[in-house]
Amino acid sequence: MFMPLRTEDTEDPLKSYPFMNLWVYVTWLVHKQGRPSMIIWTATPHQREIIEKYSQAIHEVAMDLGRKMAESLGVKEVDDLLKGWTCQYRLIKYNFTPETVGKLGAFSHSDSGFLTILQYDEEVGGLEVLDESSGAFLPVNAMAAGPSLLVNLGDIAKAWSNGRFCNMKHRVVCKEASIRVSIAMFVLGPNEGSIEAPTELVDNEHPQLYIPFTYQDYFNNRLSKDLRNDPAEYKKLREACEEWGCFRLLNHRIPLSLIADMKNVMRTLLDLPMEIKRSNKAEIPGSGFILPGVISSIYEGLGVHDLGSSQAVQEFCSKLDVPPNHRDIIDKYGQVVQDLAMDLGRKLVESIGLEYCDFF
């Protein structure tokens, strides 16, 4: 579903991405030292001109933001914070289909660089940002007052600001069966030298949080970051899977209030009269109403075939006449549990020393 192009591919991308539509890889360019150096394979001169103009305009916005963000923290020692930093452009296409509704197009993540300027698809929603205090993901399109660009801070902004700025988590969920396109400009990190909090941001009350590091080192280790930072946890995970096949998850970050709400909703549904529950028939074994006697005389069940899919949740709810506020709870719960499952899948893959790739 999620098919980004990467800067590292300096040869014809058709070789690496034969499945990709032409127009997807046409617009690919890299900014270095503030000057656009382009890698465009099949763009016409007119397209090149548009791309160049667009990239320059966005680049200027980014540089201005960098200056203002440094000033906002009272940092005077840096003149032009982001000048000369590598900026990466990515044109992203999500092939959303009826089957992918409710599924994740991009897993919950923070961007690795300093900031990202995102021209998100205003027609086809799906981008959501994490509200750390409630643990809920909030849709970006619904918040926008008009056409706007979304600027989100990444890991380098957090490190550079000595923890003053936060690296926002976000994800993309398939809401409808439509192609979704977005353009991201990632201001990654300095080409040379290391990232270090300015002296103004380090004092007794704010001790230095991170040792200086280069963006490249950070990026190279990011995929295996969890393993490097917490090898003991990964060892525990692997051992639990190998020896027991089960483990208990603490600090899972699903809001306890959502869990309580979901328990209430499920209780209400299971307490519905038998004839209504019976109407929740499903073609797929294991979903719909499982009558007492099928598994045991004292076991009954109500199953949603695909909890991560809003469409499946709606179908399930319609058969039971579930009120809208309860539907919302089931939907939200489904999303966060699906997110959690994806994250666990990634961690399991990493725990056996493999590099994660998006096959779940």
Ligand SMILES: O=C(O)CCC(=O)C(=O)O
């Ligand atoms: O496509 C989007 O709206 C977001 C993409 C994104 O978060 C990313 O590429 O890092």
Ligand SMILES: [Fe+2]
């Ligand atoms: Fe992102």
